[in-house]
Amino acid sequence: MSLNPNDAIIRIQNVTKWFGSIKAVDNVSLNVPRGSFTTLLGPSGCGKTTLMRLIAGFYEADGGDIYIDCKRVNGVPPYKRNTPLVFQEYALFPHMTIFENISYGLKLKGLSKTEIKEKVDEMLQMFSLQGMENRFPRQLSGGQQQRVALARALVMGQSILLLDEPLSNLDAKLRVEVRGELRELQQRLGITTVYVTHDQDEALSMSDVIAVMDNGIIRQIGSPWEIYFKPRNKFVANFVGTVNFIQAKIKEIAGSNIIASYAGGEISIRREGYSVSPGQRVILAVRPECISISENNDGVSGANQLFGEIKKSSFLGHMIRYWVKCREQEFIVDDFNPSRHGCMSGKVNISFDGNKVHILEGEG
Amino acid sequence: MLTILCIVLATFTFVLWPLIKVVTFPTIDDYMNFFRVQRWYYAGLHSLYMTFISTISCTIIAFIFAYTIVRLDVPFKRLFRFITVLPIVSPPFIIALSYILLFGGQGIITKHLLNIKVDIYGWQGLWLVQTITFFPYAYAVIYGVLRAISTNLEYAAFNLGASPWQVFRDVIFPLCRPGVAGGALVVAINVLADFGNPLLIAGNFYTLPTEAYMQIAGWYNLPTASVLATALLLPAVTIFFLQRYWVGRRSYVTITGKEIDLAFSKTPSLVKWLLFSVCLAVTTVVILVYGVLVIGAFSQAWGYNWALTLKNFRYMLARFVEIYNSLKFAFLSSLLAASFSMVLAYIVQKKQIGINRFLDFLGILPGAIPGLFLGIGFIMAFNEKPLALTGTGLIIVLGLAFWNIPTCYSSSLAGLQQIGNSVEEAALNLGANNFRSFKDIILPLLQVPFLSGFAVSFLRAITNLSVVIFLVSPRTVVGTISILGLVQNGVWGSAAAFTVTLITIAFVVLGIAQLIMKKTGKSLDI
Ligand SMILES: Nc1ncnc2c1ncn2[C@@H]1O[C@H](COP(=O)(O)OP(=O)(O)O)[C@@H](O)[C@H]1O
Ligand SMILES: [Mg+2]
Numbered sequence: 106m107s108l109n110p111n112d113a114i115i116r117i118q119n120v121t122k123w124f125g126s127i128k129a130v131d132n133v134s135l136n137v138p139r140g141s142f143t144t145l146l147g148p149s150g151c152g153k154t155t156l157m158r159l160i161a162g163f164y165e166a167d168g169g170d171i172y173i174d175c176k177r178v179n180g181v182p183p184y185k186r187n188t189p190l191v192f193q194e195y196a197l198f199p200h201m202t203i204f205e206n207i208s209y210g211l212k213l214k215g216l217s218k219t220e221i222k223e224k225v226d227e228m229l230q231m232f233s234l235q236g237m238e239n240r241f242p243r244q245l246s247g248g249q250q251q252r253v254a255l256a257r258a259l260v261m262g263q264s265i266l267l268l269d270e271p272l273s274n275l276d277a278k279l280r281v282e283v284r285g286e287l288r289e290l291q292q293r294l295g296i297t298t299v300y301v302t303h304d305q306d307e308a309l310s311m312s313d314v315i316a317v318m319d320n321g322i323i324r325q326i327g328s329p330w331e332i333y334f335k336p337r338n339k340f341v342a343n344f345v346g347t348v349n350f351i352q353a354k355i356k357e358i359a360g361s362n363i364i365a366s367y368a369g370g371e372i373s374i375r376r377e378g379y380s381v382s383p384g385q386r387v388i389l390a391v392r393p394e395c396i397s398i399s400e401n402n403d404g405v406s407g408a409n410q411l412f413g414e415i416k417k418s419s420f421l422g423h424m425i426r427y428w429v430k431c432r433e434q435e436f437i438v439d440d441f442n443p444s445r446h447g448c449m450s451g452k453v454n455i456s457f458d459g460n461k462v463h464i465l466e467g468e469g
Numbered sequence: 470m471l472t473i474l475c476i477v478l479a480t481f482t483f484v485l486w487p488l489i490k491v492v493t494f495p496t497i498d499d500y501m502n503f504f505r506v507q508r509w510y511y512a513g514l515h516s517l518y519m520t521f522i523s524t525i526s527c528t529i530i531a532f533i534f535a536y537t538i539v540r541l542d543v544p545f546k547r548l549f550r551f552i553t554v555l556p557i558v559s560p561p562f563i564i565a566l567s568y569i570l571l572f573g574g575q576g577i578i579t580k581h582l583l584n585i586k587v588d589i590y591g592w593q594g595l596w597l598v599q600t601i602t603f604f605p606y607a608y609a610v611i612y613g614v615l616r617a618i619s620t621n622l623e624y625a626a627f628n629l630g631a632s633p634w635q636v637f638r639d640v641i642f643p644l645c646r647p648g649v650a651g652g653a654l655v656v657a658i659n660v661l662a663d664f665g666n667p668l669l670i671a672g673n674f675y676t677l678p679t680e681a682y683m684q685i686a687g688w689y690n691l692p693t694a695s696v697l698a699t700a701l702l703l704p705a706v707t708i709f710f711l712q713r714y715w716v717g718r719r720s721y722v723t724i725t726g727k728e729i730d731l732a733f734s735k736t737p738s739l740v741k742w743l744l745f746s747v748c749l750a751v752t753t754v755v756i757l758v759y760g761v762l763v764i765g766a767f768s769q770a771w772g773y774n775w776a777l778t779l780k781n782f783r784y785m786l787a788r789f790v791e792i793y794n795s796l797k798f799a800f801l802s803s804l805l806a807a808s809f810s811m812v813l814a815y816i817v818q819k820k821q822i823g824i825n826r827f828l829d830f831l832g833i834l835p836g837a838i839p840g841l842f843l844g845i846g847f848i849m850a851f852n853e854k855p856l857a858l859t860g861t862g863l864i865i866v867l868g869l870a871f872w873n874i875p876t877c878y879s880s881s882l883a884g885l886q887q888i889g890n891s892v893e894e895a896a897l898n899l900g901a902n903n904f905r906s907f908k909d910i911i912l913p914l915l916q917v918p919f920l921s922g923f924a925v926s927f928l929r930a931i932t933n934l935s936v937v938i939f940l941v942s943p944r945t946v947v948g949t950i951s952i953l954g955l956v957q958n959g960v961w962g963s964a965a966a967f968t969v970t971l972i973t974i975a976f977v978v979l980g981i982a983q984l985i986m987k988k989t990g991k992s993l994d995i
Pocket of ligand 2: 150153154270
């Protein structure tokens with residue numbers, strides 16, 4: 106997805122943030138398109154929260170610029186940024202009732218009592234919190250507290266919403282449920298959302314744009330589809346989903362196809378988008394579900410096939426995952442049609458479909 | 470910025486300056502005298518010896534009480550718990566006073582029951598009195614740790630085949646060892662610094678605090694008093710920091726346990742009833758101590774005429790201004806201590822001004838300084854311009870306030886740490902500026918720590934003797950000083966009436982504080 110930087114409602118340019126000798130955010134640039142759901146995805150400690158807090162103004166960047174709505178906000182204190190944030194641990198005010206919590210920001214804005222009541226009621230309704238306005242946060246369940254935190258941010262009526270791992274304190278089932286609700290709400294209200302998570306499923310299922318972070322650096326920005334099927338490097342491929350890496354060498358470029366040679370023979374990959382030259386060493390990335398597996402009792406491998414032996418398998422109902430050892434390398438293979446040959450064991454052949462193999466150009 | 474400057478300046482003036490003044494006042498030769506004059510050198514040994522034996526006896530009794538109250542299913546547990554609060558809200562030397570009323574020349578037991586005459590002044594009596602006076606301090610710490618131990622651990626040990634004794638030896642006791650050590654050190658600090666009890670009943674067993682007091686009260690010999698006070702300060706500071714940085718840190722980890730879900734495993738009956746009888750015996754003694762006081766307060770003449778009378782209370786009312794002084798100074802100093810500590814804690818916790826660690830150190834430092842030392846420090850530091858405060862009420866308020874700073878500071882700091890950064894940030898995020906977020910978020914959330922700091926300071930201030938004894942003037946005499954004077958002159962009845970009044974006031978304050986706390990869903994820890 107390419108976009109005109111002026112469409113970006115939040116623009117981060119070469120931002121760096123140090124904590125003592127730790128570079129928590131390292132020369133990061135990111136455009137958050139208007140109305141998009143943009144996710145910062147990465148392992149814990151990679152700097153997601155720090156980047157989010159730089160946007161909200163809790164920290165000042167040591168280098169680089171941040172623009173919100175085309176206005177440079179470096180040096181603007183947090184209470185003047187209009188960037189409502191939902192905190193990971195909710196940060197509800199423990200001494201205020203639910204009503205007071207949600208209305209606090211409106212009160213600071215100087216709205217009249219009736220206006221406040223009207224807006225808060227709307228939020229209570231939207232998040233099914235009616236009847237709880239006089240309770241205190243500690244009297245609510247985790248899910249309810251999470252909705253109050255969301256209501257407190259949304260009631261401000263800003264066009265931006267920042268969410269820092271808002272689902273991480275919910276139990277697994279609720280998490281999946283709220284995921285859907287949240288995405289639907291965001292689309293309905295058209296709010297530009299920046300979402301922080303370390304959970305790849307969340308990122309893939311909710312986002313328009315994903316920025317994958319590692320060690321303070323953004324490793325790739327793209328749509329969920331691009332991030333999953335066209336990862337730019339080993340880190341992204343590995344962090345998002347499961348992947349097999351294969352050492353290979355570009356043999357030739359034949360028309361619209363690239364021919365690569367690897368231990369199991371040759372494979373032809375569609376050329377689109379890659380700029381490789383013959384002789385170049387590359388790594389091929391193949392998702393487990395893009396490898397097919399079949400029984401083989403005579404021990405020979407055919408064209409574009411590898412011969413191996415199943416070391417381990419795990420039955421998950423809708424699929425079986427195999428760990429197959431082929432010479433030195435172990436492959437993870439998912440069979441999404443388990444009823445076809447039941448649970449296999451022993452000697453097998455695995456093979457790759459050239460259309461489902463991705464070339465990592467920069468690695469080799 | 471101005472606030473920060475004021476706070477830093479005040480901390481330096483009222484904590485560091487008196488300290489430096491006392492330590493640097495004597496010459497090297499004065500210090501050498503400490504080892505040359507046998508009496509002073511012995512006072513040091515006596516202090517250490519008494520601290521050592523009392524710490525052991527207090528810790529054992531405290532552990533038995535804590536174990537019984539936490540884990541055993543026995544009658545009178547509420548009474549036992551009450552017993553552990555009593556000495557904390559009482560003026561010091563109360564137990565010593567009762568001890569004289571019980572066993573002294575006119576004692577109920579010695580004279581009237583047994584009709585014997587014994588010399589009760591000496592280390593044995595002091596040991597008994599110190600044990601009864603200070604075991605509740607250790608109890609509070611051990612109780613907290615013992616309660617926090619997850620019962621799952623002992624069931625796990627049973628599950629692996631351990632007997633009840635082995636479970637105690639291998640699991641329960643090791644887990645509360647930090648608590649026991651912490652409690653013991655708290656007792657040690659208090660016994661070491663205690664002044665009232667030894668003054669009344671130690672007889673020839675003089676200790677550092679009583680000697681230092683005699684040097685000033687008797688001879689106005691400031692250099693020697695400073696030497697003795699410094700000799701007292703050294704072990705006190707050592708014990709304090711040992712407790713704070715070594716044990717304190719360990720025991721906190723266990724206190725943050727979850728609510729207990731399984732019932733405690735049963736203690737064998739024999740052990741159970743043995744522990745129970747120890748508690749009952751100590752409880753009886755404590756009840757006797759306080760009962761004697763009440764009887765004394767209502768008697769014509771202790772030891773001669775037991776007729777009921779209100780004359781002691783009439784006498785007390787005639788001198789009510791002294792009680793009123795106690796109340797006034799306690800109230801003002803606690804208010805000052807609690808407010809000052811709150812701001813100090815806020816600065817230490819939230820503002821990076823470069824000397825945070827040092828300020829934190831100054832905040833807790835007075836906890837290591839024996840009250841007597843602080844008192845001497847204040848008269849030496851503030852008897853000349855620009856801060857000539859000697860004889861005023863202000864010096865008492867300041868002395869008590871800074872003596873109480875650590876109590877309030879710790880509770881404010883804990884409160885702030887609980888609030889966490891994100892709640893304040895949430896307010897900023899919603900549009901509150903720094904001032905609004907302090908006013909709307911931090912202040913309301915610190916109400917409970919403020920109140921509990923205030924209440925505990927008040928109780929400590931109203932029952933304090935060691936700090937105020939050097940600071941009072943004829944116009945500013947407080948209750949504890951009057952009691953001391955009455956006791957020294959053998960006017961037992963009036964002394965008892967004063968004491969009963971002070972304890973009653975302390976309990977009323979405690980009750981009010983607890984009532985307010987209950988409304989906010991918290992409980993008061995002393
Ligand atoms: N206030 C802070 N002071 C010092 N180091 C910090 C602070 N906040 C974060 N860090 C460090 O910066 C790095 C990134 O942290 P963070 O942004 O919280 O990661 P994430 O949210 O991705 O888990 C970590 O190494 C963390 O230890
Ligand atoms: Mg984070």
